[in-house]
Amino acid sequence: MKKFTKQIYPSFVYLFLYLPILIVIIFSFNDASRSLIWKGFTLKWYFELFHDSGMLTVAAHSIIIGILAASLASSIGTITAVSLFRYRFFGKNLLHGLLFVMIVTPEIVIGISLLLLYSATNVPLGFWSLLLAHTTLCIPFAAITVYSRITSLDKSIFEAARDLGASDFVIFSKIIVPLLLPAIVAAWLLSFTLSLDDVITSYFVSGPGFAILPLKVYAMVRLGIKPEINALCTLLLIGTLLLVVAAQVALKKNEKVGE
Amino acid sequence: MKIYFKSIIIFCLIYLGSFSAFAKSNVVNIYVWTAYLPTEVAKQFTKETGIRVNVSEYDSNETMYAKLKASSDIGYDIVFPSSYFLRRMRQQNMLHTLDKDKLPNFHYLNPALLNKDFDPKNDYSIPYLASITGIVVNSDSIAPNSVLKWQDLWRKDFKNSLLILDDMREVFSMALLTLGYSINDTDPKHIEEAYLKLKSLLPNTKIFNSDVEQNIYVDEDAVIGMGWNGDINLSQADNPKLKFIYPKEGFVISIDCLAITKKAPHLENAYKFINFLMRPDIAKKISLEIGYPSPNLGAIKLMSKELQENPLFNPNEEILKRGQIQNDVDEVLPLYERYWELLKIGS
Amino acid sequence: MGELDSGVGGYFAGMKNNSSFKKICVTVVWSWLFIFAMVPVLLTLITSFLTADSSSLVVFKPTLQNYTQLFNSAYLKILLQSLYLATSCTLLCLIIGYPFAFTIARSKSRHRALLLLLVMIPFWTSSLIRTYAIMALIKAKGILNTVLLAIGLIHHPLSILYSYSAVLLGCVYDLLPFMILPLYGNIEKLNPDLLEAAQDLGAGKIRTMVKVVFPLTMPGIIAGTLLVFLPAMTMFYIPVLLGGAKNLLLGNLIENQFLSANNWPMGAAISMLITVFMGAMILLYWRNAQSKDKQNLQELV
Numbered sequence: 001m002k003k004f005t006k007q008i009y010p011s012f013v014y015l016f017l018y019l020p021i022l023i024v025i026i027f028s029f030n031d032a033s034r035s036l037i038w039k040g041f042t043l044k045w046y047f048e049l050f051h052d053s054g055m056l057t058v059a060a061h062s063i064i065i066g067i068l069a070a071s072l073a074s075s076i077g078t079i080t081a082v083s084l085f086r087y088r089f090f091g092k093n094l095l096h097g098l099l100f101v102m103i104v105t106p107e108i109v110i111g112i113s114l115l116l117l118y119s120a121t122n123v124p125l126g127f128w129s130l131l132l133a134h135t136t137l138c139i140p141f142a143a144i145t146v147y148s149r150i151t152s153l154d155k156s157i158f159e160a161a162r163d164l165g166a167s168d169f170v171i172f173s174k175i176i177v178p179l180l181l182p183a184i185v186a187a188w189l190l191s192f193t194l195s196l197d198d199v200i201t202s203y204f205v206s207g208p209g210f211a212i213l214p215l216k217v218y219a220m221v222r223l224g225i226k227p228e229i230n231a232l233c234t235l236l237l238i239g240t241l242l243l244v245v246a247a248q249v250a251l252k253k254n255e256k257v258g259e
Numbered sequence: 260m261k262i263y264f265k266s267i268i269i270f271c272l273i274y275l276g277s278f279s280a281f282a283k284s285n286v287v288n289i290y291v292w293t294a295y296l297p298t299e300v301a302k303q304f305t306k307e308t309g310i311r312v313n314v315s316e317y318d319s320n321e322t323m324y325a326k327l328k329a330s331s332d333i334g335y336d337i338v339f340p341s342s343y344f345l346r347r348m349r350q351q352n353m354l355h356t357l358d359k360d361k362l363p364n365f366h367y368l369n370p371a372l373l374n375k376d377f378d379p380k381n382d383y384s385i386p387y388l389a390s391i392t393g394i395v396v397n398s399d400s401i402a403p404n405s406v407l408k409w410q411d412l413w414r415k416d417f418k419n420s421l422l423i424l425d426d427m428r429e430v431f432s433m434a435l436l437t438l439g440y441s442i443n444d445t446d447p448k449h450i451e452e453a454y455l456k457l458k459s460l461l462p463n464t465k466i467f468n469s470d471v472e473q474n475i476y477v478d479e480d481a482v483i484g485m486g487w488n489g490d491i492n493l494s495q496a497d498n499p500k501l502k503f504i505y506p507k508e509g510f511v512i513s514i515d516c517l518a519i520t521k522k523a524p525h526l527e528n529a530y531k532f533i534n535f536l537m538r539p540d541i542a543k544k545i546s547l548e549i550g551y552p553s554p555n556l557g558a559i560k561l562m563s564k565e566l567q568e569n570p571l572f573n574p575n576e577e578i579l580k581r582g583q584i585q586n587d588v589d590e591v592l593p594l595y596e597r598y599w600e601l602l603k604i605g606s
Numbered sequence: 607m608g609e610l611d612s613g614v615g616g617y618f619a620g621m622k623n624n625s626s627f628k629k630i631c632v633t634v635v636w637s638w639l640f641i642f643a644m645v646p647v648l649l650t651l652i653t654s655f656l657t658a659d660s661s662s663l664v665v666f667k668p669t670l671q672n673y674t675q676l677f678n679s680a681y682l683k684i685l686l687q688s689l690y691l692a693t694s695c696t697l698l699c700l701i702i703g704y705p706f707a708f709t710i711a712r713s714k715s716r717h718r719a720l721l722l723l724l725v726m727i728p729f730w731t732s733s734l735i736r737t738y739a740i741m742a743l744i745k746a747k748g749i750l751n752t753v754l755l756a757i758g759l760i761h762h763p764l765s766i767l768y769s770y771s772a773v774l775l776g777c778v779y780d781l782l783p784f785m786i787l788p789l790y791g792n793i794e795k796l797n798p799d800l801l802e803a804a805q806d807l808g809a810g811k812i813r814t815m816v817k818v819v820f821p822l823t824m825p826g827i828i829a830g831t832l833l834v835f836l837p838a839m840t841m842f843y844i845p846v847l848l849g850g851a852k853n854l855l856l857g858n859l860i861e862n863q864f865l866s867a868n869n870w871p872m873g874a875a876i877s878m879l880i881t882v883f884m885g886a887m888i889l890l891y892w893r894n895a896q897s898k899d900k901q902n903l904q905e906l907v
Contacts, residue, residue, distance in 0.1 A: 006709060013706045014724065020739035020779070021728045023749065027742065034477045034497045036742035052298060076638060079631045089632045095639065097885070102643050103832065104884050105650070106840040106860050109877045112329060112870070113646030119330035136642040141784075141833060148829035149791045152822070168627035183791035186722065190787055193729045204326060208288035208313045208334045217732040219293040219316040226294075233731045240727055248720060321865040328663055351661050425851050427866060466768055467851035480746050480767065592660065596867040603854050603862075604680045 021237065028230035045231040055216070055232060062196060062213035065127070069134035070192035076135070077142025077187050082176055084143075085150045086158075099140040110137065111204035118205065125207025133205045137198060138191035145190060149183035150176075286311040287528035290335040292515070293318050295388075297548040304535050310528050318470070320344040327353060332522045336529040342514045343428065343443075345384050346377040346587040354383045355519040361530040364537035367557035371579060372514060377586050384516035385533055386554035388489070388546065391574060391582060392429050392511040394504040395422075395476055395486035406483065408507040409437045417463045422475055422484030425467040427599040428585065429511060430457060433485065436508040442583045445591045454598040458605060467603070476501055489551030492571050503571050505578055512582035514554070546572075654874035664870055672875035681859070681876075685883075688856040692838035695777040699785040699834045700827065702778070707789035707826075708819075711796070722790060729783055737776055737847050741767060744775075768850035776844040784833040792826025832888075839880060856880060 031040035049055055083089065084096065102110070114133050115125075123129055157179075161171050177184070199218045206215060220226045289296065293316045301312040317323040320341050327333065331353070340348055348354050359365055368386060378384045394412070396403050405411070412421055412433075423430060432442035434453035444450065465481055473490040475481050477498040491503040517536065519529045535541060539557030546553035546562075552573055553559060559573060567573055588595060657667040710721045728736070743749050744766040751763040766772050796819065804814045820827070842857030851858070856876065863873030 006713075010706055010709050010721075013702060016702075016779070017725065017728045017782070020736045020743065021731060023739040023742050024731060024735055027739070032497055034473050034494055036474065036738065036745060037478050037747050039497075054298075076635060080635045080639075083628070083631045083635055087628050087632060089628075091636070095636070098639055098643050098647070100832070100836075100885065100888065101647055101881050103836045104839065104881050105647065106842075106857055106877055106880075108842075108861055108864055109650055109874065110646060112325070112864060113649045114642070115326070115329045116649060117642075117645055119332075125330070125333060132642060136638070139639070139643075144829045144832060145788050145791055148788045148825040149795060151825045152792065152795060168625040172627060182718075182794050185719070186787040186791045189722070189726045190784070193726055193783070196730050197733050199732075199734070203322070204329070206315070208290070208315050209286075211313075211315065214732055215316070218734055219318070229735065233735055237727070237731060240730060244720070244723055244727070319865065321868065325865060325868070425846070464852070465850060468846075478745060478747055590660065593867070593869075596869070600859075600862065600867070601680065603851070603858075604684060 024230050025234045025237070028227055028234045030227055030230075033227060045227040046235075048228050049231045049235075052228070054211075055228075058211045058216050059213050059232065059236065061127075061210060065130055065134060065212060066192045066195040068131055069138060069195040070188050072131075072135040073138035073142045073191040074146075074184055074188040077139050077191075078146050078177070078180065078184055080139065080143040081146040081150050081180075082172065084147065099143055102136075102140045103144075107137070107198070107200040108204075111201040114201070115204040125205060126210040129205045129207065130202060130210065130212065133201050134195040134198060137201055138194050141190050141194060142187035145187040146180055146183045149180055153179055285309060285528070286313055287525050287532050288313045288315070288334055288336045289532070290315050290317060290323060290338045292316065292339055295339060295515075295549060297545060299548075300536070300541055300544060303541070304532060307535075308531060310531065312532070324348065327520065331520075334524055335520055336523040336525050337532060338518055338520055339387060339515055340384075340518060341585065342375065342377045342516065343585045343587045345516050345518060348518070349378060349383045353521055355521055355523060355526070356382050357385070357519065358530070362534045362537065364534050364539075364557075367537055367539055367542070367555050369554045369556050371576060372554040375514070375584050375586075377514075377584070378516070384518050385537065386514045387517050387536065388515050388549060388551040389554055390513050390515065390551050391488045391505070392424070392432070392485060392513075393488060394506055395484055395491055396502050396504065397476065397479060397482035397498075397500050398502050399500045400479075400482040403502040403504065406504060409433050410508070412463065412483070412485075413437075413460055414463075417483060419463065419465050420481065420483060421460070421463045422466045422468060422472060422481035422486070423460070423464050424472065424485045424487075425469040427595060428588075429469075429485065430602075431595060431599070432511045432583075432585070434460075436506070436510070439508075442509075442511055443586045443588055445588055447591065447594055450591065450594055450598060454602065457602055461602070461605065487551075488571055488574075489549060493550035505570075505574075505581065510582050511585050512579065513585045515551075650874045651878055653871050654878045656871045658869040658871050660868070663868060669871075672871045673879070675872070676875060676879060684854055684856060684859055687853060688839050691774065691777065691841075691855060692835050694774060695781060695838045696785075696831055696835045698774070698778045699782050700830065703782055703785035703789055703830065704827075707786045708793055710786075711790050711793040712798070718794070722787075725783055725786055733780055734843065734847075736779070737844060740772075740776055740779065741847065744772060767848065768852070770849065770853060772848040773845050773853065776848045777838055777841060780841075780844065781834045781838060784837070785830040788829035788833060789823065789826045792823050792829070796822060836884065839884065 026038075027036070028045055029041050029043065030038055031042035031044075080095070080099070084092065111133075114129075114136075117123075118125060118129050123132075153176075157175060158171060161175055166174070197214060199214045202212060202215055203218075206212065217229055220229045287310055289301075289312060291314060295316075296314060301314060305311055315335070317326070320343075323338060323340065324344060324347070327335070327338070327348075345354075362385070365385070372386050372389060373381055394406055394409070396406055428442075431450070431453050434456040435442055435444050435449065438449070438452055438456060440446075440449045440453070444453075466475060466484075468475060472484075472486055473494040476484075476486065476491070477494050479498075486503065488503055491501055495501055517533050519526065519533070523529050536545065537555060539555060539561055542553050542555035542558035543561045546555075546558055547566075550572075559567060562573075570578060653664060654672055655668050655670070656664050657669050657671070659665040710718060710725075713721060741748070744764075745751075746763050746765060746767065748767070750766075751760075754760045755763065766775075800818065800822075801814060804818045805811070809817065839855075840857040840860065841855060842861050845851065845853055845855050845858060860873050860876050863869045863876060867873075
């Protein structure tokens with residue numbers, strides 16, 4: 001029973017999560033351009049991918065936007081959660097409501113209204129418009145994730161710190177952030193994921209000069225799935241996994257040095 | 260950890276700095292249907308002229324129109340509206356009047372596809388590719404000879420098996436044709452009739468899709484339904500059993516056009532690019548890769564005899580005569596929309 | 607979120623606090639959200655009261671028509687369908703996600719980050735691509751049917767694709783991490799001593815779960831439910847790709863209004879109506895939860 005809950009059940013969930021990814025990898029070697037049925041092995045999609053230098057640039061754009069937007073959103077999300085939790089200020093309930101309204105508003109509505117906002121204020125469409133939009137899109141998700149942890153912190157800690165004369169900033173950076181770190185990491189991951197995957201809002205706020213991966217992918221799959229895109233996803237996935245392994249190894253080494 | 264993070268951010272900023280400097284150089288900004296402009300063609304243009312081609316893609320006329328409407332100085336030079344949208348954009352003053360002197364390759368175009376109602380003198384548009392909507396059958400499951408007209412799709416034995424294009428105008432055109440009306444009909448009574456006709460088709464409908472209809476036919480998730488000739492033409496390489504039928508009652512011909520936006524920032528480059536696309540060898544390349552018939556007679560002349568005589572790829576004049584060119588329906592559009600929504604909800 | 611903790615907030619707010627740190631925080635948060643969230647929402651709200659026009663999209667002619675048109679049975683049907691899908695999706699995510707998040711959060715602390723990361727990595731591949739992979743899995747001649755036919759478990763291919771179950775499967779798959787992550791963030795800080803204490807006091811495993819763990823992780827459950835339920839209400843390409851676009855949901859309706867019908871005011875009105883409707887539901891829930899809290903408190907006293 002214990003083994004089931006500890007190992008077998010999570011493995012099933014992981015299997016569920018990774019099965020489609022596995023299929024993507026398999027189909028990146030499929031020798032058919034308009035079919036989702038296995039026709040034979042080929043490497044040609046990888047060659048085509050490397051001939052298409054634009055694709056790799058586009059992937060780089062997306063990762064950069066993702067990292068920046070996730071960092072911004074998780075920072076702002078954290079201070080939003082902390083402010084909502086600790087302070088009383090003008091329009092606090094409105095802010096609560098706004099976070100919720102943003103999640104429930106369909107992306108297409110956010111996209112079009114941001115586009116109207118940008119064109120009214122002459123913000124050129126490109127990197128900045130995308131970054132601002134993605135950050136905004138992620139903030140409510142980040143704030144709610146962090147907030148769900150903050151509510152269950154032991155409040156006497158803050159009191160004690162305050163009694164000892166710690167300023168708000170010190171309380172924030174030395175106590176709150178370390179305590180919230182797991183939730184902040186979770187918020188960062190969620191935001192990064194949202195940014196990498198956002199099609200609809202990006203569609204409206206992107207301009208002619210700065211292409212990003214979700215749009216490229218969307219474009220490619222809308223008119224039939226080009227296996228080239230499967231190849232790209234496979235490479236990105238392998239890259240990510242390598243990074244994760246490297247990080248793990250580095251951590252282990254650190255631990256050993258620490259010992 | 261913190262240092263890593265900082266260096267990543269600094270790297271990102273430097274990277275972006277170098278990028279924005281690059282963006283200001285000699286370019287032309289293309290806003291085109293997804294996968295509708297071969298990358299090879301764009302590359303060759305850059306090689307010959309030194310002008311960089313920025314390609315952004317859209318998946319429907321409506322999305323392109325919405326984006327241009329919301330922000331007209333967005334920076335796109337060339338767009339690819341379909342015939343019925345071209346008229347709307349032209350009437351709303353969203354397009355630049357073309358100077359034919361700057362387009363010396365214009366004479367290659369097929370006169371049969373020029374000067375149509377949607378743009379009487381081709382002052383705003385250049386035909387790029389033409390598409391025809393017909394019936395697709397998988398000859399393994401259904402004898403192609405047994406399905407000759409749109410009306411056959413209403414047969415009882417096709418219950419829950421049709422693929423219907425998720426495209427309002429195409430679907431209504433099909434119904435209007437079976438009723439003997441024009442595909443650009445604006446009579447509210449006829450439109451209601453068409454709606455009722457379509458409602459009776461719902462039990463036969465399995466899938467609404469217009470994005471990956473070729474995948475669905477290739478993988479045999481549907482074996483009969485509506486389709487576009489170019490898609491089926493290319494799909495036959497993956498599944499030779501697919502057959503395309505020009506329905507007896509007539510069919511929709513849609514011409515996808517090239518047009519320059521009113522506020523195009525790189526006007527001269529846009530002219531150069533459009534003229535380049537009309538060069539016979541380039542037009543041939545495009546037609547072969549995208550799979551749709553070319554309106555460029557020079558390009559057709561360069562093709563093999565076999566291709567020239569393939570009715571799916573190069574419908575001859577006799578076939579073209581049976582089709583109707585899609586045009587805007589102007590003020591009755593909201594009526595179409597309402598019936599379309601009812602149709603989709605009722606399914 | 608807000609109402610639930612007003613007691614706690616009151617406690618902190620009771621202390622006079624005007625540090626510059628607070629000012630900076632509040633200013634940053636407010637100005638960002640005002641510009642990029644409040645203004646667009648207001649724009650949407652205003653648009654929903656204007657009139658659609660075929661040549662300039664929207665004309666400044668105030669009207670209530672966009673809302674009155676919405677009150678008919680056809681739209682009600684769509685609303686109910688969307689609610690049904692979002693509810694079943696949220697429940698499934700909770701059932702699958704809770705035990706999972708619990709196990710990760712209770713695993714050895716140096717493994718946790720890795721395990722969590724492994725949950726997210728699949729989602730760094732575009733959701734459309736993953737949706738297509740699901741299609742490849744469940745289509746008539748797809749992998750699942752091929753395998754099942756080969757081992758003789760079935761004799762006719764199952765037609766899962768282009769059905770309601772396919773849509774549900776896609777939604778659950780796509781939104782599962784939005785349930786797991788907040789749950790994890792919340793469960794992770796549960797004090798293991800507490801569970802042991804409960805069990806030492808004779809509470810059975812299930813009793814501990816129901817009486818101690820669930821209430822303590824309620825904020826996580828609420829956060830996860832919000833993050834899954836709300837987006838599920840307005841999903842739009844999953845019903846199109848996996849359901850064959852036959853069962854329209856609210857998301858499709860809005861998308862149609864904005865893109866095919868070019869009727870922005872109507873699209874805005876539907877969007878506003880969803881917001882109001884969901885807001886009312888959540889408010890009702892909070893009121894309920896609050897009064898229950900008070901009851902519990904009174905019982906305790």
